[in-house]
Amino acid sequence: MVEPGLYMTVAAVLFFIGALGMLVRRNALVMFMCIELMLNAVNLTLISAGRAMNDLNGQVAVFFILVVAAAEVVVGLAIIVAIFRRRSTASVDELNEMRG
């Protein structure tokens, strides 16, 4: 039997890759995908924790996170589309007017 801790390690690595990916990529869509990566990592952690604590609420939580993530993707992509229509670019670096 694989210990839940190992699953969590995998999730941690996924999260790590997603986080650094956010910092490195310029394309808004790819950044979004990295966010999805991080969310998935969190979901995996929750499932494993629920398993380790013999609690079904871990999976229930994951369910809700899934739903929310879906809603978030919908709205986020709509925003990206709207921005792209204005500026014909999907690069996040172009959107830098709010600075000091």
Added chain:
Amino acid sequence: MVESFVFVLMAIAAIAGAVTVVVARNPVYSAIGLLGTLFSVAVLYVLQLAHFVAAVQIIVYAGAVLTLFLFVIMLIGVDKDETREENLPFQRKAVFGLGGAIILVAAGLALFTDFEWVPAASNALIPEATNGTIEAVAESLFTDWVLAFEATALLLTIAAAGAIALAHYRRRDT
């Protein structure tokens, strides 16, 4: 035994997919990488007896969210590959620094503290308790978490309406 083997395989696949997401130049390749990660994670869910969630993951995440991503990629038409150079000052340094810091913190935690992933974990895992069948999850959802459930329904509606409002194509001429 089987579980370990599948676990290792799926773990490697997930991480490989994640790396693809980050590294690939073409966003479509990144989307494919994400797809791989999503599938692998779904299998990991199954390994942990979260069957319902795994199914939902595939249907919703891989099926709907990823498709949506691909649609938008096509719509926006980012066919130009992204270059590898970095325009922002300090960003490279920040990335390496943060990466190193996180690894150091993790190493420190693992080696020098008595770190436990789940401190309240028991050694005996009860399969019945966490068998994520539809019945089990549904029972929890519709009794303990019914309010949150209805709220998410509302949330989805609002999200859909919001997306339409945001992305509505207005003709330039009256």
Added chain:
Amino acid sequence: MTELIWIVIALPLLAAVVLHFAGRRLGEPLSGWLASAAIGASFVFALVAALPFVDGGADASTVLLWDWMPAIGASFEIQWDPLSALMTLVVTGVGTLIHVFAIGYMHNDGRFGRFFTYLNLFAASMLTLVLAGNFAMLFLGWELVGLCSYLLIGFWFDRPSASAAAKKAFVVNRIGDFGFMIALMLVFTRFGTLSFAGVFEQAPEVLTTGTATAIGLLLLVGAAGKSAQVPLYVWLPDAMEGPTPVSALIHAATMVTAGVYVIARTAAIFDLAPVASTTVATVGAVTALWAASIALAQRDIKKVLAYSTVSQLGYMFLAVGSTAYVAGIFHLMTHAFFKALLFLGAGAVIHAMNDEQDMHKMGGLLKRMPVTGITMGIATLAIAGIPPLAGFWSKDEILASSFERGGWFSVLFVVGLITALLTAFYMTRQWVLVFLGEPRWDEGVEPHRAPSVMGVPLIILAVLSAVGGLVNTPFRATLEHYLEPVFEGISLLHPPEGIGLFIVLAGLSVFAALVGGGAAYMTYRRPVGAWQRFEEGLQPLWGTWEDAYRVDDLYGKTLVAPGRKLAEISAFGVDLPLIDGAVNGVAGLFLGIGQRLRPLQTGYVRNYAALLLAGAVVVVGWLLAGGL
């Protein structure tokens, strides 16, 4: 009746308040008459309340109005005894006459109503001072009269010289007040209370000679400031910038006598400090001679009178310093009569001469202004000390007491005698220059008679100057008996007994007066050129006297200039760079921090994401490592 004595203070105070709000509407001359009525009513009231004291029938009483600071023995209490009653009568009596005079003098002035507001306020303050039953209330009145003096000297504030003079008066007085306050603090630490009753009764037990001397000398400092003695007299000549009724009331008859009153009142303390008393007398004598010499050479009619006031105050200090308190108060009273008369007369002259004040430009006014001339002549004789006018009796009592005391006081007696000669000289000089001889005024000046509203007070004061001295002659010492209860238990110096000695001393002073007066008459009666040659012949001495020994210059160089320098350093060297700099520096610091932190806001989402991640790592790492 005595419980209502506070009405004496309340009436002018109330009138001042009314005039403050309604003075402009009441207008000329109604506001003036209202003010005069208020102070006149106070006089009548005080007179009635003082009658029981005359035959020695009544005792002193203290009327408590309300508690102010009971912890230190300070409350609004009025001490009604023969001394305060006499002072009240002088203040209100002479004050009423001056108020009436001012109605005529301030005619057509734009701020007529305000003048009388201030005059009545001054009257109320002075009455607070003389009626006070404890040191705190006394000091309150002391400060208030200083304030009113400032307001009245600088009444024509659009004249820079007037506002400068007002400031000078206030500042020099403040120096004296400093001494006064320290004296009060000493009294409080020794006695634990500030009320007169408490202090004077216990003085012999509580005070050592040293402490009493200290208190006495400090009170002298305060009195010297208020009563214009050396070296704090310099404000009084400048105070002549104010309207003449102000000079008459404040700087001749009342405020400047506050110092003398205080020393007389605190006689119990001076009784224990002979050194302090002697110092008071010496200061007085020196001042008398000093000021008289300056008065010899003055050209301005009011400046002569100002220095004359300083000199006569010196006489009063000489008296109270030699513990002849009655003599001092007596001279205070007679001086109020004839000096007020002199000032008011001078005011009438100035008024008639279109504000000309240089005596070299007057002359021959006796024909044009007979009433003024005659009354001022009476006052001149009185101040010179010609019997049987008032000044003779009081001045002679002072000189006789000083002679009787002997020792060092004999020297002071001689000083006083010389001063009497000089007094007669400069006063006669003034009268001759103004009223006799050929007219010397400029074109267009038409001297005219004073209106009766100005003339009647002059006549009344002349009568008082003539007969006022008869209250205390060696033949019938009414005043002394009247004031006896106040100085019970205190060594009071009486004038010498014996008609023989009296005639000798009187003869000496009269002789001095005649010599001085005669010399002046002879010199100045001659045509113009003669006395000018006389004055020039006495140069450079005459010039020094005319410049008042250049004391103001000296003070300016040694005190004012360093003070100004100090102020400049404080303002521009300390306040501006250091304090403003510190405050501005703090603001600048934050501005700088903000400027330096600005580049953090790059506008790039990825930078922000990096920062977010860094923060999260720190927090999570710390939490996981077991901290909270």
